[in-house]
Amino acid sequence: MSANQAVSQISQAEPGMRDYDLECRTFSWDREAKYLDGLPGNGGLNIAHEALVRHAAGKLAGIPAFRFIRSDLSQQDYTYGDMHRLSSRFANVLLALKLEKGDRVFTLLGRIPELYVSALGTLKAGGIFCPLFSVFGPEPVLQRLSRGDARILVTTTELWKKRVVPQADRLTFLKYVLLVDAPDHLDGGVLSYPLLLSQASESYQIAPTNPEDPALLHFTSGTTGMPKGAVHVHRAVLMHELTGRIVLDFHPGDIFWCTADPGWVTGTSYGIISPLVNGVTSIVDEEEFDAERWLTILQQQRVTVWYTAPTAIRRLMRLDYLPRERYDLSSLRLVCSVGEPLNAEAVVWGERALGKKILDNWWQTETGGILIANYCGVPVKPGSMGRPLPGIEAGIAEVTDTGMKLLEEADRQGNLVIRNGWPSMFRAYLHDPDRYQRSFRDGWYVTGDLARRDADGYFWFVGRADDIIKTSGHLVGPFEVESVLMQHPAIEEAAVIGIPDPVVGERVKAYLVIRQSVHWDNHLLNDVTAFARRNLGTAIAPKEYTVVAGLPKTKSGKVLRRLLKARELGLPEGDLSTLEKS
Ligand code: ATP
Ligand code: MG
Numbered sequence: 001m002s003a004n005q006a007v008s009q010i011s012q013a014e015p016g017m018r019d020y021d022l023e024c025r026t027f028s029w030d031r032e033a034k035y036l037d038g039l040p041g042n043g044g045l046n047i048a049h050e051a052l053v054r055h056a057a058g059k060l061a062g063i064p065a066f067r068f069i070r071s072d073l074s075q076q077d078y079t080y081g082d083m084h085r086l087s088s089r090f091a092n093v094l095l096a097l098k099l100e101k102g103d104r105v106f107t108l109l110g111r112i113p114e115l116y117v118s119a120l121g122t123l124k125a126g127g128i129f130c131p132l133f134s135v136f137g138p139e140p141v142l143q144r145l146s147r148g149d150a151r152i153l154v155t156t157t158e159l160w161k162k163r164v165v166p167q168a169d170r171l172t173f174l175k176y177v178l179l180v181d182a183p184d185h186l187d188g189g190v191l192s193y194p195l196l197l198s199q200a201s202e203s204y205q206i207a208p209t210n211p212e213d214p215a216l217l218h219f220t221s222g223t224t225g226m227p228k229g230a231v232h233v234h235r236a237v238l239m240h241e242l243t244g245r246i247v248l249d250f251h252p253g254d255i256f257w258c259t260a261d262p263g264w265v266t267g268t269s270y271g272i273i274s275p276l277v278n279g280v281t282s283i284v285d286e287e288e289f290d291a292e293r294w295l296t297i298l299q300q301q302r303v304t305v306w307y308t309a310p311t312a313i314r315r316l317m318r319l320d321y322l323p324r325e326r327y328d329l330s331s332l333r334l335v336c337s338v339g340e341p342l343n344a345e346a347v348v349w350g351e352r353a354l355g356k357k358i359l360d361n362w363w364q365t366e367t368g369g370i371l372i373a374n375y376c377g378v379p380v381k382p383g384s385m386g387r388p389l390p391g392i393e394a395g396i397a398e399v400t401d402t403g404m405k406l407l408e409e410a411d412r413q414g415n416l417v418i419r420n421g422w423p424s425m426f427r428a429y430l431h432d433p434d435r436y437q438r439s440f441r442d443g444w445y446v447t448g449d450l451a452r453r454d455a456d457g458y459f460w461f462v463g464r465a466d467d468i469i470k471t472s473g474h475l476v477g478p479f480e481v482e483s484v485l486m487q488h489p490a491i492e493e494a495a496v497i498g499i500p501d502p503v504v505g506e507r508v509k510a511y512l513v514i515r516q517s518v519h520w521d522n523h524l525l526n527d528v529t530a531f532a533r534r535n536l537g538t539a540i541a542p543k544e545y546t547v548v549a550g551l552p553k554t555k556s557g558k559v560l561r562r563l564l565k566a567r568e569l570g571l572p573e574g575d576l577s578t579l580e581k582s
Contacts, residue, residue, distance in 0.1 A: 010253040010304050011331045015377025017246045020387065027390035029423070035241050036277075043208035047215055047237045048087065048123035051276035053206065056084035064281045067255075068113055069297060071287055078113055080276075083120060086113075086197070088204035090121025093196045097152065097176055101126040101207075102214060104148050107262075108132045108141060108155040108163065111284050114180040114193060115262060118154045119272055123215055124206050127152075128231075130217040133263025133555055134159065140577035142167045145174065147229055147430055148217055154178045154193060211235035217430065218265045220365040222578040223558045224448070224466045229430030230265075232368045236424035237277060239369035243389060244274035247361055247373045248305055249334055257283040257297070258307040264556040265365040266338060269424075270307055274369075280305075291316055295327045302331040309339040311557030313346050313358060314493060318515070322353040332356050334376050338363065340558055341461045343483040344383035360385050362461065364447060366439070368424025372459050383483065384458040385451070393419035396453050397444065404441040410455040413462055413475065417444040450477060467561050469498030470505045472539050478561060481542065484535045485510060488528055490518040495551050496542060497565045510542035511564055513550060520547045554578040 017023050037054045039046055055061070061084075064077040078086075094105065105122040107130075109115040115131065122129040130148050132141060141163045145153065150173065153164065157179050164177065178193040185191045215234045219227040244250045248270070256275045260267035275282045283301050287293060289312055298306065316323060323329060335356045337346075342360040350358035361373035362385040372394060374386035388394040396414040397404040407414050418425075420443050429436045439446055450462040462468070462477030469476040478496040485494035493513040498506030512528070514520050525545060532541035552560045555578050566573045 008331075010251055011333050013249075013251045013333060015375070016249050016251070017375055018377045020375060020378045020390075023246070024390045029238065029391060032238055032242055032391065035245070036237065039206060039209060043206070044213075045211040045234050045237065046123065046206050046209040047234050047240075047273055047277075048120045049206055050237050050241070051123075051273055052080060052084045052087065052120055053124075055080045055276070055279055060279050063279075065276055066113070066116060066282050066284050067301065068111075069283060069285045069287075069301075073293075073296065073300070076113075078116075080279075083117065083276075085202040086117045087120035087124055088202050089197045089200040090117050091125040091204045091206075092200040092202075093178075094121065094125040094127060094152070095204075096196075096200070099125055099127050099151065102128060103151040104128045104130055104217060105152045105154070106130045106132055106145060106148065106150040108134055108136070108153060108159050109180065110134045111261060111286050112180070114154060116272060116284070119262070119268070123234075124204060126207055126209060126213065128214050128217050129268075130219075131262040131268060133261055135555065136163070136263075136577065138163045138166055142170060143577065144219055144227075144229075145171060150174050152176045152178065154180060156181050160190070209234055212427070214427065216268065216368075218268065218365050221264065221554045221556045221558055222575055223554055223560060224464060224562060226575045227578060228365075228432070228435070230365045230368075230426040231428040231430060232424060233427055236269075236368045237273065239422065239424035240269055240274040241277045242391070243370040243373070244270075244278040244280075247370050247375060247389070248274065248278075248307060248336060249376050250275065250278035250280045250305065252279060254280040254304045254333075255283065255301055255331070256280050256305045256307070257285075257301070257303045259285070259289075259294070259309065259312060260307075260339075260556070265368070266307075266309075266556075269369055289315065291319055295323050295329075298329055298332065299327045304331055305334045305336075306332060307336045307338070309557045310337055310342045310346060311340065311553065313337060313342070313350070316353070317346065317349055318492060324353060324355050329354055335359065336361055336373075338370070339556060341385075341479045341483070342383075343479075343486055345483070345487055347380070347382035357382070362386070362449075362459070364449075366426040366445070366447075367418065367422070368426060371418060371422070381454075381456075381458050384454075384460050386459065387457050388459075392422055394453075394459065395419070395444065396451060397441075397446075399441060399446050402441075404444065404446070411452055413450060413452045413477075415465065416447045416449045416451040416459070417441075418447065419444055467497070469496070469508055471498060471501075471508055472504045474539055476508060476540050481508060481510065481532075481536060481540060485512065485528070485532060485542075487535070488531050490514055490520075490524055490528065493551055495559045495561055495564060497561050497568065499544075499565075499568060507544065508540065508542040509544040509546070509568070511546050511548050511551060514547055553580045555580045
């Protein structure tokens, strides 16, 4: 069979899950564990073994695990066998540097092979891996390295000089810096990564790993405040396997592209671990978003499963053509989105523009993996986040300082809560045990997001608890208002906040990004005002509009409503380490 025939076959593959209710009824974590190997000789569970070692010993050894796409669109493949050998070398380097179990290994790298090798080598060696986004400035880097108690940092000479050297006296806990582009060691603490790797053995036996041993440290996006460090354990791999199989619907031969950077949890859980555990090939683009480039990659690489974010989708929606009119996207079998609410309009646009409905799913840094999802092969309700994964119990609750009450009836709005104990649940907030304790009530994790569940069990995102607006006795979720505004043909993006008001409590204010081809004037303002009132009712429709060139967003693409509010009210702007510079 030719490569093209193989891709066309995989593009037509049947969904792995067809009957959601049956899957939920018959599900057990014990059954799920059968999809994994466990370490040989009763040695426990290690993510790197499940992701790499077992495949490298079998028929996937010669299959690309990663295909790196460079700036000039040239590509380089690393097979499962290559990744296994390289990460074993890296694990041996860590051993030689006296890394102890639970020590933290950080990377500050672009999406280049060394990042992926370091991740898997660290997991093999029993360290805790923490990837930092390479465009962080010196202060956010210092903050995270010091809060994370980094022992070893893998980076480039340029980043080391710019981000680390100026603060070296505040980084005394950092034992070694490994430079991926230095041919020789610089001194006893600043070493050449390629030299160390070339001298290390490529045979490494993973030490016994308890499933509860910490494996990953991830900082949250900082959308609502100071980023928090969430700690995850090796057991999380059960969730990575399950969600890869039934949400991303991985099949042997799939070409998968997760566009997130590993500096955000999506780029590690789904840019590294889940596709490897499920034995598929991942595309890794070293560049940032560019509409033409991304569409070219989808076409050239014959991507079958694409996992991206609403911010990218909305940018593609700006194009003055539908992508599939100019690009051959026929290989796409599934497109999924995460990170921000996906408005119904975007879901429907996907069908016209990409040939596939875009399936939204929900999770957080703290949850370690997808917990609520729309599934291919199962009816989708556009605008909804979908239904909980089998094995996951999600609810809507009224939460107080000391307890909570589940709201069983359909369509009640409340806190989205998840029953404790799923495998990829975070096990700590770094240096903040009190906050960790406060995140749980009566055996449930309180997510901080507000949602409602309809009579069919689908969950609908309302907003973050912090962003909810109380106006004239109504609780208004920004998403509901923003989704309606974005249906107006002149509006490309919208963000909504509440401004304190002596009469109505808070009045709704909207920030609008207007389509390039449109001129904003009083006539259009009146039209938008009338449109919003007609669709939302006068109580909920915004009372004020401001047109802006762009919305402030985190580097992971989330709208920073707290910053809009702080600026509006002249309050301190808070932590801006994750703010995307526009
Ligand atoms: P911080 O916790 O520091 O404020 P953050 O919550 O943005 O940052 P992440 O863990 O990266 O950090 O993001 C998780 C949040 O993203 C969720 O709690 C939710 O608010 C939002 N989110 C994720 N997926 C979806 C989705 N499908 N629909 C709506 N919101 C989503
Ligand atoms: Mg959060």
